[in-house]
Amino acid sequence: MMTSTTLAIGTSAGTLAATIVSSLLLGALTTYGLVHHRQVFAWMKKIRTKDEDNATYDDPDQWLADLYKAQCRRSQKPCQAEDLEDICEIGNMLKGVADHIEAIRSELTKVVERVDTYLATALPEPTSSLKVTLPEHRAGLVKAMKQEAARAELARAIITAQQKIKSLRRS
Numbered sequence: 001m002m003t004s005t006t007l008a009i010g011t012s013a014g015t016l017a018a019t020i021v022s023s024l025l026l027g028a029l030t031t032y033g034l035v036h037h038r039q040v041f042a043w044m045k046k047i048r049t050k051d052e053d054n055a056t057y058d059d060p061d062q063w064l065a066d067l068y069k070a071q072c073r074r075s076q077k078p079c080q081a082e083d084l085e086d087i088c089e090i091g092n093m094l095k096g097v098a099d100h101i102e103a104i105r106s107e108l109t110k111v112v113e114r115v116d117t118y119l120a121t122a123l124p125e126p127t128s129s130l131k132v133t134l135p136e137h138r139a140g141l142v143k144a145m146k147q148e149a150a151r152a153e154l155a156r157a158i159i160t161a162q163q164k165i166k167s168l169r170r171s
Contacts, residue, residue, distance in 0.1 A: 057165045060097055060108060063090050064165075067111070068158045071118070071151050078144040081122040091115030103168055107161035114154040121147035 067090045074083065091112055098108035123143055132140075 054169050056101060057104070057169060060094065060101065060104065061162065061165050063093050064111070064158050064162050066090055067094070067115070068155065068162075071154055071158070074151060076148060078123050078140075078147060080125060081119075084119055084122055087115060088119055091119070104161060104164050107157070107164045111154070111157045111161050114150070114157040118147070118150040118154045121150045123147065 067087065070086050070090065074087075094108055094115070095112045098105055098112055101108065121143065123140070
């Protein structure tokens with residue numbers, strides 16, 4: 001007589017227990033894999049969104065860098081309106097995007113205002129007169145100093161906007 005009972009031909013309690021344990025282990029691994037993949041996909045979506053947001057700052061950031069270089073070339077050098085054409089062009093490009101980028105709108109608006117102020121300080125064309133009177137010379141010096149002060153204010157506004165863009169890209 002047989003003393004042990006089997007549930008089915010070729011199975012025993014040990015085989016059944018091993019099957020149940022391996023099924024539970026496989027289910028736990030599958031659940032962990034799904035949770036992990038969900039987290040990875042959420043992270044990838046977050047990174048993609050951040051990259052897209054950062055791409056909106058690429059053009060203004062480059063224009064600010066170009067503007068900074070252009071105004072640095074004119075440091076301590078009195079300029080006439082024709083010397084400031086590239087600054088005017090970059091200022092117009094920044095003015096065009098300033099209202100469309102909410103995060104840096106105030107900084108870009110400040111830069112555009114400073115560009116306009118700087119452009120307004122352009123020195124007049126020199127006269128054909130060979131002799132310059134002392135009052136004319138002093139007036140020219142005052143205008144040149146105002147122009148340099150406006151250029152310095154523009155440089156500060158540019159740096160502030162660039163720092164804001166840099167901090168937004170990090171966050």
